[in-house]
Amino acid sequence: MATNVNETIKTITDKLFSLREESEKVTQSSKETAAIFEETVNILMKFHVETEKEFVEEIERSEKAHREWLQLLEKSVNEGAEWNRETDPEKCSLGVFLNLMRKNLSEEEKMLWDAVREKHKLLHESALEVIRAGNSEAARKALKRTKNISEELIELLRRARELYSKGPKEIAPVEAEA
Secondary structure, X not given: OHHHHHHHHHHHHHHHHHHHHHHHHHHHHHHHHXXXXXXXXXXXXXXXXXXXXXXXXXXXXXXXXXXXXXXXXXXXXXXXXXXXXXXXXXXXXXXXXXXXXXXXXXXHHHHHHHHHHHHHHHHHHHHHHHHHHOOXXXXXXXXXXXXXXXXXHHHHHHHHHHHHHOOOOOOXXXXXXX
C-alpha cells in the first residue's frame, strides 16, 4: 500500500513539475507574442498618410531606411560588424509600408507596387545569402548582387514618388482585411 501511495505521489509530483515547465513556456511565449505585437503597433503608428505630400514623404522615409539597412549590411561584410537588422521582407519598415499598399489602387499603381514588393523580397533573399556567407569572397559577390537589386528597388521607389508627386490623387485609407 505504501508503495502505491509513494508511486502516486511521485507521479503527481512529476506531473506538477511538467505543468510548471509548460506554464513557464506558455508565459514566455505570451511575452514574446506581446513584444511582437507591440513592435508591430509601433511600426504601424509611424504611418500616418492622408495627403499626396505625406505619402511621398513616407516613400522617401522608406527609401532612406532601406539605404541605411544596406549600408549596415555592407559594413557587416566588410568590417565583420554584427548583423542585427530585420531579414524578413514582411516585417521591416518598408515591408510593413508595402503591406498597407494593397487596397484601392489603380492598375498603374498596382503594377508598380507589385514590382516594388517583388524586388524588395528579392533584396531580402539576396541579403540572407550575404549574411550566411559571412566574411568571405562569396559574401562580397552576394553583396554586389544585393546592391544591384537595391538600385533597382530604389529606382522603383523613385518612380512611385514621381507618380504620387504628379498631382491630385486620392490616397485611400487602408482598410482592415476581413
